[in-house]
Amino acid sequence: MVAPAIDSDTGGEPASDSQTYRRAVRDLREGYGQRELWLSLGWQDIKQRYRRSVIGPFWITIATGVQAVAMGLLYSVLLDIDLRSFLPHVTVGLIIWNLISASILEGADVFIANEGLIKQLPSALSVHVYRLVWRQVLLLGHNLLIYLIMLAVFRPELHWTIITAIPAFLLIVVNMVWVALLFGIVATRYRDLAPILGSLVTLLFFMTPIVWTTANLQTMGGEAAQRARLVEINPLFHYLDILRAPLIGEDQQAYHWYIVLGCTAVGIALTMVAMRTFRARVPYWV
Amino acid sequence: MTVSIDTHSACVDFPIFDAKTRSLKKAFLGKAGGTIGRNDSDVVVVEALRDITLSLREGDRVGLVGHNGAGKSTLLRLLAGIYEPTRGSAVVRGRVAPVFDLGVGMDPEISGYENIIIRGLFLGQTRKQMASKIDEIAEFTELGDYLDMPLRTYSTGMRVRIAMGVVTSIDPEILLLDEGIGAVDAEFMKKARTRLQELVKRSGILVFASHSNEFLAQLCDTAMWIDHGRVRQQGGIEDVVRAYEGDDAGDHVAHILRELAVSDGKRDSTMGDGTGSDGERGA
Numbered sequence: 001m002v003a004p005a006i007d008s009d010t011g012g013e014p015a016s017d018s019q020t021y022r023r024a025v026r027d028l029r030e031g032y033g034q035r036e037l038w039l040s041l042g043w044q045d046i047k048q049r050y051r052r053s054v055i056g057p058f059w060i061t062i063a064t065g066v067q068a069v070a071m072g073l074l075y076s077v078l079l080d081i082d083l084r085s086f087l088p089h090v091t092v093g094l095i096i097w098n099l100i101s102a103s104i105l106e107g108a109d110v111f112i113a114n115e116g117l118i119k120q121l122p123s124a125l126s127v128h129v130y131r132l133v134w135r136q137v138l139l140l141g142h143n144l145l146i147y148l149i150m151l152a153v154f155r156p157e158l159h160w161t162i163i164t165a166i167p168a169f170l171l172i173v174v175n176m177v178w179v180a181l182l183f184g185i186v187a188t189r190y191r192d193l194a195p196i197l198g199s200l201v202t203l204l205f206f207m208t209p210i211v212w213t214t215a216n217l218q219t220m221g222g223e224a225a226q227r228a229r230l231v232e233i234n235p236l237f238h239y240l241d242i243l244r245a246p247l248i249g250e251d252q253q254a255y256h257w258y259i260v261l262g263c264t265a266v267g268i269a270l271t272m273v274a275m276r277t278f279r280a281r282v283p284y285w286v
Numbered sequence: 287m288t289v290s291i292d293t294h295s296a297c298v299d300f301p302i303f304d305a306k307t308r309s310l311k312k313a314f315l316g317k318a319g320g321t322i323g324r325n326d327s328d329v330v331v332v333e334a335l336r337d338i339t340l341s342l343r344e345g346d347r348v349g350l351v352g353h354n355g356a357g358k359s360t361l362l363r364l365l366a367g368i369y370e371p372t373r374g375s376a377v378v379r380g381r382v383a384p385v386f387d388l389g390v391g392m393d394p395e396i397s398g399y400e401n402i403i404i405r406g407l408f409l410g411q412t413r414k415q416m417a418s419k420i421d422e423i424a425e426f427t428e429l430g431d432y433l434d435m436p437l438r439t440y441s442t443g444m445r446v447r448i449a450m451g452v453v454t455s456i457d458p459e460i461l462l463l464d465e466g467i468g469a470v471d472a473e474f475m476k477k478a479r480t481r482l483q484e485l486v487k488r489s490g491i492l493v494f495a496s497h498s499n500e501f502l503a504q505l506c507d508t509a510m511w512i513d514h515g516r517v518r519q520q521g522g523i524e525d526v527v528r529a530y531e532g533d534d535a536g537d538h539v540a541h542i543l544r545e546l547a548v549s550d551g552k553r554d555s556t557m558g559d560g561t562g563s564d565g566e567r568g569a
Contacts, residue, residue, distance in 0.1 A: 016375040037407040044404070048395050120390040121408055122367045122382055280370035283363075284300055 024275035031126030038127050042134035057142050065146045068094045075211045084154055088248045091150050093210035095143045096243050099172065100236060101201050102136045107180030108187035108194045115286040125282055129180045133173060158249040168243040175264055178271040185274050188285045208236045235263050289380035289459040289490035291342040296371035298335040298360055334360040335515045342491050349506035349523055350495040351530050357515040358495040362386065362462045365493055380490060383409050383458030388449035398433035398448055405452045423451040447474065454481045461489040465496040499527055499535055503542040
């Protein structure tokens with residue numbers, strides 16, 4: 001029963017494959033294979049939150065709608081922008097922002113919140129992430145109702161470019177997965193990250209053109225126009241734009257897509273490194 | 287692919303992060319400055335399991351005995367693949383059904399039926415497979431129309447019935463049981479034991495941690511004594527229990543084994559006659 005010194009006999013014993021890309025990919029694939037599980041859990045999450053309330057999940061829709069209208073009215077007066085073009089901008093921006101901020105904030109908490117399941121049942125870590133992303137997509141589905149109402153009321157001119165909303169949405173979903181995985185892993189190890197992200201996301205909300213527009217700053221001229229350029233270094237601006245622009249019939253520039261694709265590639269690479277190195281550590285850390 | 291579990295010098299070390307180390311700021315400062323004298327051994331580590339080398343094959347029924355905190359539950363989690371060893375290796379081949387905490391994966395707000403389905407999904411079943419088993423499980427749990435009620439209206443014992451019903455309805459290749467199957471009335475317990483025994487016969491490998499010698503003797507043929515994170519003794523269940531708890535307990539186990547051998551004599555007996563064999567396995 002006495003094992004020889006651990007380092008000296010590595011030639012004889014089977015090497016552990018815990019820290020390999022193969023296992024990281026397998027985790028993602030097996031997690032996806034359990035979609036029956038996370039699809040029902042995601043639904044369950046939504047239903048549970050609004051159990052016994054009369055209009056149920058449509059509270060989500062109402063809350064987002066009220067927020068969009070209130071902010072739209074306020075900022076259109078403050079910034080002196082025409083409400084007809086501004087309100088669709090705010091509404092769609094908020095809906096997309098909800099998706100982005102949830103993947104960051106809930107992503108940072110995803111493994112900690114599922115501690116019980118992780119410690120009791122052997123399953124792929126990615127299951128919890130897929131469940132989170134699916135839940136957010138369902139919430140988006142409820143919020144789409146606001147978008148449809150907005151279309152009916154304001155009738156913005158939509159072009160053929162609206163079909164680019166589909167790849168843009170899929171790209172954002174892919175990004176939600178890596179963001180939740182990466183932030184989930186790091187935030188499980190370093191518990192300070194979640195509160196940092198909390199304030200950072202609030203800050204980013206105002207740094208991203210949701211309740212204001214870059215065009216508006218540019219027309220102000222002078223220093224304000226200079227500052228409008230600063231927004232370009234905020235990656236979330238580009239993420240927001242690739243989906244918002246087609247949905248409200250605005251012109252789209254290709255460079256937003258390039259930046260998002262670049263960020264996606266870098267993010268996936270980082271996440272794979274984190275998954276390879278720390279995937280097996282997460283059950284120890286939670 | 288055959289069902290097997292092989293571990294080689296597997297260690298499970300838990301890092302215990304206190305407020306000082308579980309912080310991004312400290313890690314940055316420590317790495318950049320270097321003056322604080324931070325190194326790998328700075329984090330307090332609990333060595334839950336040390337140098338576990340074992341090899342389990344189809345047909346093995348192993349009982350785990352040991353004091354509280356000896357590492358039985360951690361070993362089960364290592365065998366389940368939940369904890370991957372910090373040093374050494376562990377290779378688990380086969381579909382694992384762990385029964386550790388019966389309450390995990392249960393949602394108090396949804397009905398008993400829905401919980402049965404969700405729990406089955408957690409254990410790697412498909413919705414279709416679970417739907418075909420649900421009547422059988424409902425019958426086993428004896429909960430009747432109550433299964434339509436939300437789970438929060440259930441007593442602890444009723445929840446255990448659901449969990450037991452699900453786990454005994456699937457055919458796992460590797461069954462890992464941790465004790466804590468309490469809180470049910472005696473009559474149901476008897477029924478559950480019979481079902482568990484049938485399940486054990488169907489499953490390829492069983493590892494069972496318990497303080498009940500009677501239960502151990504009923505389900506296992508070999509045993510391992512886990513002490514301070516190491517395998518202290520491995521062998522026939524009677525010998526191990528005798529070494530661990532003394533002669534009284536050993537005699538008790540021997541008595542149960544004889545009784546089981548008699549009652550199983552006519553049928554195919556896998557429980558009684560395995561005693562003492564394969565003692566040196568994995569050593």
